[in-house]
Amino acid sequence: MAKGKERDSDPLNFDDLRGQLHAMCLMRGVEERGLSLYKQGKVPGSFYDGRGQEAISVGATWALDAADAVSSPLIRDLGAHLVRGTDLTDIFRHYMGRENAISHGREGNVHFGDRRVGVVGMVSMLPDMMVVATGIAMAFKMRGEARCALSFFGDGATSRGDWHEAMNWAALYELPAIFVLENNQFAYSTPTSGQYLGEPVKRAAAYGMDGVSVDGNDVTEVFEATWAAREKAIAGGGPTLIEARTLRMHGHGAHDDASYIPAELLEDWRRRDPIERLAERVGADELATVEAEVKAEIDAAVEAALSAPMPDPATAVEGVFCEGEPQVLGEGAAPWSGFAIPAPVAAAA
């Protein structure tokens, strides 16, 4: 298991920043294309995106090692799938309900997880997967493995009992878990003022857990907080709650015009766009290059996905039970330069 490099200099070199910019642009580009395919009737169901929140899933998973687990990225966290190395064509196949190696068309279009890269697909009841992440972390600790489990959830999820059970359980057993609270200010249409009094990050202390709040539109802040949480977790220091403050720039889904979000609030956060902020550091020329790369990747993936067949209806009743060799969570990419692990390889079939 690789360990983070010593903090003797800036932990993120130019390749890291460029890689993060690439992942964030890819997330935005994939979601824009997904939305367009949805409007063309090629994506069944509705469509959900994480515009404006790209820095959170990218920054957090950038701090993870290959054998760490993500349980789970939510519908605003496409960046987590991309950083972990999920195949882009598979993602578009999945969006369009076509045969694909991740879900075989069974999972909701923005609900998926490629187990081969250490990602567990989310469920709609939030924050159920935070409890599952707690169990993954418990197993890692029981086996003495230097691995952690990371879970994403939103502000609304902090109201449910599963949130409490996971917080309590992870703290009690000092588990290597990282809980990323993505506070995008709205749970569907309900603002945080209708969800809770006080600040959820302050509740961490009541569980005996560290809680930190970061600017969720600053990828470096998210990365650094997650890195610190991971270092602590694998050293036996227990879980951390990280609140990443942001604003959802689109409606809950494609069907929602988000008219309940004040225009001035949206405008205020538009000026804090996470991609623009990172691009200022990486350089405008580099941004243009990255955007061109991303467009080419997406074009190629969509073209390949459009030629994929729909699933065979006969397979709808297959796979309910495991009948062969049980599959466990695999390992994903760990692109951070601080890990002494080579660049990601595409997931094996």
Place this chain on the structure above:
Amino acid sequence: MAVRTYLQAITDGLREAMDEDERVFVMGEDVGAFGGAFKVTAGLQEEFGTERVRDTPIAEAGIIGTAVGAAIVGMRPVCEMQFSDFVACGFDQLVNVAGKMHYRTGLAVPLVLRLPSGGGFSGGPFHSQNPEAWFMHAPGLKVVAPSTPEDAKGLLTAAIHDPNPVVFLEHKHLYRRIKGEMPDGSYETPFAARVARPGTDLTVIAYGAMVHSALEAADQLDGASVEVLDLRSLAPLDEEAILASVAKTSKVLVIDEANRTCAAGAEVASLIADRAFELLDGPVRRLATPDVPIPFSPPLEQAVIPTAQRIAEACRELLDY
């Protein structure tokens, strides 16, 4: 061949599974040093340590959800709900997370959830339920309900070896009341029905504690040859064994200790109506607990849970049909 109680058989099964496979661990409320509310896990923490026999917070969703997490990274958790009734608090993690995981993601969820279930001893509305039908209806879950010590251990062993979530209903009223000879060593009982008593005039289909009530009823029916079919597994349901017994006797009484509507027996009756209609010499009759919470006071409880006497009466009516 040792004689063990139903409860001891479950303990033996847990111990042998933990001995055999270090991935197996046990968790639940008070299951550690205290040995569980019914002492099923008594002595295990002493033997295997606090890491593998884990006392948990009072958090049923936490128990089931963390077991899912541990299972998908290669562990084999065996969880106890202190009473089967309490599984309602973890329903979402079981039905939505565990049950759908393999279909959605291809990840196996080898977890066993032990549910001490059933009534008959004044447990009242929150300590007496038979919730099996909830889980038969949920895709991705297997549901088993042993009636004998031999099957309790064998089904538990098979459940722990199974790569899927298995809901294991252990009937509290059988724990110390039922004893039996046990095969030596570790063995698996298949998720299939067994003929508990062969007969040719009428089949009584039951599972769990009702198997014993059905056997007692059959003993009261002089001159009639009553077959008792012990389902053992509710999901999957052993359709062939059910149809084979119907073909032999042509008359069927289906017993549920669970509430009547949509109970396991309703599925059995539906199967027979659908696939064995021409074989029948009478209506498919059902006897079940009416759709009420299980009351506390003994005469009230006895009024709702099927008894050997009422099973015998229902058998007589069917035999005379």
